[in-house]
Amino acid sequence: MKVTLISIPVRDQEKALNFYTEKLGFLKKKDIPLGGGNRWLTLVSAEWEDGPELLLEPGPNHFEPCKVYQDALLDAGYPYTQFDVDNVDAEYERLINLDVKFSMKPTEMGTVKVAVFNDTCGNNIQLVEEL
Template identity: 90%
Template sequence: MKVTLISIPVRDQEKALKFYTEKLGFLKKKDLPLGGGNRWLTLVSAEWQDGPELLLEPAPLHFEPCKVFQDALMEAGYPYTQFDVKDVQSEYERLRKLDVEFSMKPTEMGTVKVAVLNDTCGNNIQLVEEL
């Protein structure tokens, strides 16, 4: 068994596509219309194009419990997911220049360094560097 797809709920697929590709550097892999303005929209890491796909899921627009959960995580400041990076400080500086908002600056926590950013689509995302 292996992970091939991971969903992240987004409030606006087009806005999320722009943020995740233009700012975070992901690549669009699939973009299929599903009807009702929704798409099967997946991305992959530019560094691992054969790795798991990230589905930009419009669930908060259609499933109230997802929206409530997403709102609660944002309000509490909890990240929805994490992305590993080689150097958190460098990514933080690069993304700040692109006007990405962070709720947590790079911080060492034991064997990792983390930072938390707002993806502009309803999620906190944690960047993690293993030290």
């Protein structure tokens, strides 16, 4: 058994697509219309194109519990998910220069360094570097 798809709830798939590709550097893999303005929209890491796909899921627009959960995480400052990077400081500087808003600057926590940013689509995302 292996993980092939991870979903992240977004409130605007087009805005999320632009943010995740233009700012974060992900690549669009699938973009299939599903009707009602929804799409099966997946991305992959440019560094791991054969790795798991990230589904930009419009769940909060159609399923209230999803929206409530997403809002609760955002309001509490908790990340929805994490992305591993080789160098959190370098990635932080790169993203700051692209006007990405961080709620936590690079911070060492034991054996990792983390930073947290807002994806503009309802989620905090944590960057993690293993030290």
